[in-house]
Amino acid sequence: MESPVVEVRNVQKVYGKKGGNQFKALNDVSFSMQEGEFVGIMGPSGSGKTTLLNVISTLDQVTSGNIKIDNVDITDMGQDELSDFRSQKLGFIFQDFNLLENMTIAQNIALPLYLQGTPTKDVDAKVMTVAKRLGIEDLLQKYPAEISGGQKQRSAAARALVHEPTVILGDEPTGALDSKNATSLLETMKDLNDRQNVSIMMVTHDPYSASYCQRIIFIQDGKLHKEIHRSATRELFYKEILDVLAQLGTKDA
Numbered sequence: 001m002e003s004p005v006v007e008v009r010n011v012q013k014v015y016g017k018k019g020g021n022q023f024k025a026l027n028d029v030s031f032s033m034q035e036g037e038f039v040g041i042m043g044p045s046g047s048g049k050t051t052l053l054n055v056i057s058t059l060d061q062v063t064s065g066n067i068k069i070d071n072v073d074i075t076d077m078g079q080d081e082l083s084d085f086r087s088q089k090l091g092f093i094f095q096d097f098n099l100l101e102n103m104t105i106a107q108n109i110a111l112p113l114y115l116q117g118t119p120t121k122d123v124d125a126k127v128m129t130v131a132k133r134l135g136i137e138d139l140l141q142k143y144p145a146e147i148s149g150g151q152k153q154r155s156a157a158a159r160a161l162v163h164e165p166t167v168i169l170g171d172e173p174t175g176a177l178d179s180k181n182a183t184s185l186l187e188t189m190k191d192l193n194d195r196q197n198v199s200i201m202m203v204t205h206d207p208y209s210a211s212y213c214q215r216i217i218f219i220q221d222g223k224l225h226k227e228i229h230r231s232a233t234r235e236l237f238y239k240e241i242l243d244v245l246a247q248l249g250t251k252d253a
């Protein structure tokens with residue numbers, strides 16, 4: 001039987017203090033993601049995509065509602081427990097890479113392993129395995145300033161994967177890439193999803209990137225608008241995505 005790896009139940013997120021300027025960015029959002037799914041989150045600018053990803057990734061707190069990851073309710077956890085949980089279970093790929101400039105690529109990739117307390121003797125082998133998978137094994141001794149944007153993105157992806165997280169979360173992971181590097185990252189994510197059953201949730205405004213997903217959840221004004229499943233080819237799914245975006249009244253969702 002399939003089991004949900006992420007369960008979002010009646011989540012609301014209100015920014016701002018009571019009595020001040022408040023804004024409801026998420027309004028009663030519920031959905032779940034099964035283990036091994038590759039899910040896309042789309043919607044117009046300001047619809048709440050990043051907010052949703054931030055509360056799932058434990059970087060921000062919900063105002064009400066619950067989120068379970070791997071059957072553990074993260075909305076009940078304290079800060080220390082959360083940071084342990086995050087470092088064990090989650091991998092992140094962000095648009096701006098977040099590589100630390102004064103560390104080599106190898107050290108950057110190894111960060112989640114250090115946070116997890118992986119024995120030092122095992123770190124190098126794990127870094128090399130993931131670097132080879134992403135074709136960056138020759139860059140390991142370089143610093144972020146010495147490599148290209150696409151190479152940085154692959155390094156950031158390597159860091160997101162090295163500790164074999166339960167879920168990978170990406171906010172516009174292909175946003176800063178040219179189409180060749182974007183395709184290469186998407187193929188890597190798809191491959192991980194296909195072959196290692198890694199669950200992936202990705203926010204994207206780009207219909208081409210979204211067409212790699214198995215399912216897309218569209219949000220509008222902080223609410224679920226609709227979801228679509230890929231049933232046929234990626235090309236057909238791409239057209240379906242464009243149709244929904246047109247309904248939402250935006251080409252650039």
Ligand SMILES: Nc1ncnc2c1ncn2[C@@H]1O[C@H](COP(=O)(O)OP(=O)(O)OP(=O)(O)O)[C@@H](O)[C@H]1O
Binds near residue numbers: 025047049051
């Ligand atoms: N820290 C904050 N304080 C107050 N309002 C916020 C804050 N962060 C986001 N918002 C508001 O919440 C809404 C949702 O923002 P969010 O960043 O989730 O949108 P998004 O769907 O990711 O948009 P984009 O596609 O432009 O990245 C927006 O109206 C935004 O202005």
Ligand SMILES: [Mg+2]
Binds near residue numbers: 049050051
């Ligand atoms: Mg955003």
